[in-house]
Amino acid sequence: MTGQRTxxxxxxxxxxxxxxxxxxxxxxxxxxxVWNQLHVVEDGVAAxxxxxxxxxxxxxxxxxxxxxxxxxPKKDGREVLAAIKSDPSxxxxxxxxxxxxxxxxxxxxxxNLNANCYVTKPVDFDQFTRIVQTIEQFWLTVVTxxxxxxx
Numbered sequence: 001m002t003g004q005r006t007x008x009x010x011x012x013x014x015x016x017x018x019x020x021x022x023x024x025x026x027x028x029x030x031x032x033x034v035w036n037q038l039h040v041v042e043d044g045v046a047a048x049x050x051x052x053x054x055x056x057x058x059x060x061x062x063x064x065x066x067x068x069x070x071x072x073p074k075k076d077g078r079e080v081l082a083a084i085k086s087d088p089s090x091x092x093x094x095x096x097x098x099x100x101x102x103x104x105x106x107x108x109x110x111x112n113l114n115a116n117c118y119v120t121k122p123v124d125f126d127q128f129t130r131i132v133q134t135i136e137q138f139w140l141t142v143v144t145x146x147x148x149x150x151x
Contacts, residue, residue, distance in 0.1 A: 009037040010140050013063035015047040015080060016040060016098075017072055024125065025067070028132035034140040039063065044075025048083055051090055063093060064145050067135070068115075070099040070106060078109060085114040092146040096135055 012029070016022050022040050029036055039060070041047050047068070050057040066084065070077035077097065084090045094116040099106070102120050110118050119135065122128050139145070 009035045010065070011061045011063045012036055012038045012065050012067060013047065013050060014038055014040045014067040015042075015044065015072060015077065016067070016069045017042045018069070021069075021121065021128075024128050025132050028129040029136060031129075031133065034136055036136070036140065037061070043073045044077060044080040046074075047072075047080050048075070051084065065139050066093055066095045067098045068095055070097060070101055070110070078106075078113065081110065081113045081115055094139060094143075094145065096139065098131075098135070 014022060014025060016025070026038060029038055039050065041050050046057075047066075049055070050060045051063075053060050068077045068080060072080070077099065081095055081097070084093060084095055091114070095114075097110045097115045097118040098121060099119075100121050107118050119131060122131060
């Protein structure tokens with residue numbers, strides 16, 4: 001990781017409507033090695049409001065990484081992914097699909113919409129924690145993320 005990346009927290013936007021998965025993700029990230037700030041929204045409309053700094057997210061920080069569930073209320077994750085990857089100002093943000101769906105059509109559609117990776121959530125607590133920590137390890141310490149321009 002470059003020196004400048006260590007001067008601030010890595011901003012993560014989690015788009016997830018399951019409070020249990022949010023809690024597990026928070027716990028897994030607390031035990032990680034990377035200083036991060038996890039922002040959580042519960043539906044696709046709120047995700048886009050956050051990304052575009054619309055009310056009530058006018059002070060939102062541009063995320064370095066998005067953890068996106070597919071099955072969301074109001075606007076599903078596929079629509080959110082399509083919006084992110086079709087917008088020149090957002091498309092560089094890595095989007096990790098983190099969902100319960102193992103359907104081949106969901107995997108194919110996510111990659112066709114330019115998801116950066118697709119991870120199926122395990123139901124076991126220890127496995128879920130390990131998956132989140134692996135995502136953190138890979139995306140926040142191994143990969144060089146694009147610079148985070150001001151929103």
